[in-house]
Amino acid sequence: QQPVQSPQAVILREGEDAVINCSSSKALYSVHWYRQKHGEAPVFLMILLKGGEQKGHEKISASFNEKKQQSSLYLTASQLSYSGTYFCGTEQGGSEKLVFGKGTKLTVNP
Amino acid sequence: GAGVSQSPSNKVTEKGKDVELRCDPISGHTALYWYRQSLGQGLEFLIYFQGNSAPDKSGLPSDRFSAERTGGSVSTLTIQRTQQEDSAVYLCASSLQLGITGGYTFGSGTRLTVV
Numbered sequence: 001q002q003p004v005q006s007p008q009a010v011i012l013r014e015g016e017d018a019v020i021n022c023s024s025s026k027a028l029y030s031v032h033w034y035r036q037k038h039g040e041a042p043v044f045l046m047i048l049l050k051g052g053e054q055k056g057h058e059k060i061s062a063s064f065n066e067k068k069q070q071s072s073l074y075l076t077a078s079q080l081s082y083s084g085t086y087f088c089g090t091e092q093g094g095s096e097k098l099v100f101g102k103g104t105k106l107t108v109n110p
Numbered sequence: 111g112a113g114v115s116q117s118p119s120n121k122v123t124e125k126g127k128d129v130e131l132r133c134d135p136i137s138g139h140t141a142l143y144w145y146r147q148s149l150g151q152g153l154e155f156l157i158y159f160q161g162n163s164a165p166d167k168s169g170l171p172s173d174r175f176s177a178e179r180t181g182g183s184v185s186t187l188t189i190q191r192t193q194q195e196d197s198a199v200y201l202c203a204s205s206l207q208l209g210i211t212g213g214y215t216f217g218s219g220t221r222l223t224v225v
Contacts, residue, residue, distance in 0.1 A: 002152070032213045041201065042153070044213035087152060089213070097143060097166060098214070100153040 001026050003090045005101035012078050012108050020073040020104045022088030031064050031071040032089040032098055035082075042087060045073075075106070083108045112136075114217035116202050122223045123192055131187045131220045135204030142185050143205075143214065144177060148198045156200075159185065192224045 003024040010018050022031060030049050034042040048064035048071055060082075064071045075082055085105045089098030115134040123129050135142050144156040155169035159179040170176070174193075179185040189196055199221050203214035 034213070041216035041218050042214075044215065047213055089153075095166075096141065096160065097155060097158045099155060100145075102152040 001092070002099055003088055003101040005086075005088055005104050007104060008102070009105040010107070012106070014080060014108055014110055015077055016108075018075045018078060018106060020075075020086050020088075020106070021070065022072070022090070022101055023068070023070045024090050024092070026069065026090075026092045028064075028066060028069050028071075028090050028092060029095075030091040031062075032091070033062055033071075033073050034087045034089065034100075035084045036087065036103070037084040045086075078106075078108045080108050080110065082106060114202055114204050114215050116200075116217035116220050118220060119218065120221045120223075122225060125194060125224055126191055128188065128190045129192055129222065131189075131200050131202075131222070133185045133187070133202030133217060135183065135185070135202070136215055137183075139204035139206050139215070140182070141205045141207070142179055143203045144185070144187050145201045145203065146198045147201060147219070153201065156187070189222075192222075194224045197222055197224045 003022050006021045012018055032047050033045040035045055036042040048062055050066050059076045062073045085103040087100050087103045089100045117132045140161045142159045145153040147153050157177045158166040174190045177187045199219040201219045202217045205214050
């Protein structure tokens, strides 16, 4: 079942913060986050495993609430290079494949 | 190879013709996935290969779609009697062990246009 991402789109000024949410109606084994720039392949950012551990990658971090079947991606002090479409991919029940949300388009302006 | 390689990068075909899309995963990656991305849409799962196990074909949209993986490495996705709704970017990804060592590494995709 496809996870739901929100918001669908967000526009920021450089230096501002953003939160992207991903929720599922099914129990999750893991949540992955990817960023795709226009015309390019999606690039892996991070993985959140069961246990609620918060992971970080530069100024981008994420959390995973397995009880609520939700994950959030936090982008702090955004940079122009953060622009792109962010996808969450959920692994349900140890299926070893990801079901992706429809994506959140992030635009960072100077 | 250093990354996931897909060919061709672009393919224009006439409706009703068959097409073959190729994916060469990262050496040593046992898992290989095919996804489809239509304009403005998310990534739609098609098929998954893991080692010598039977593939998970649950995402193939019709029996016109098939895929094989030879020798646990290169994979070919075949679409028979192409339709206009098959137009999309077809992405291949590979991974070492999903969920443990990390995520997918995607190829650059094949943009298929059916005219």
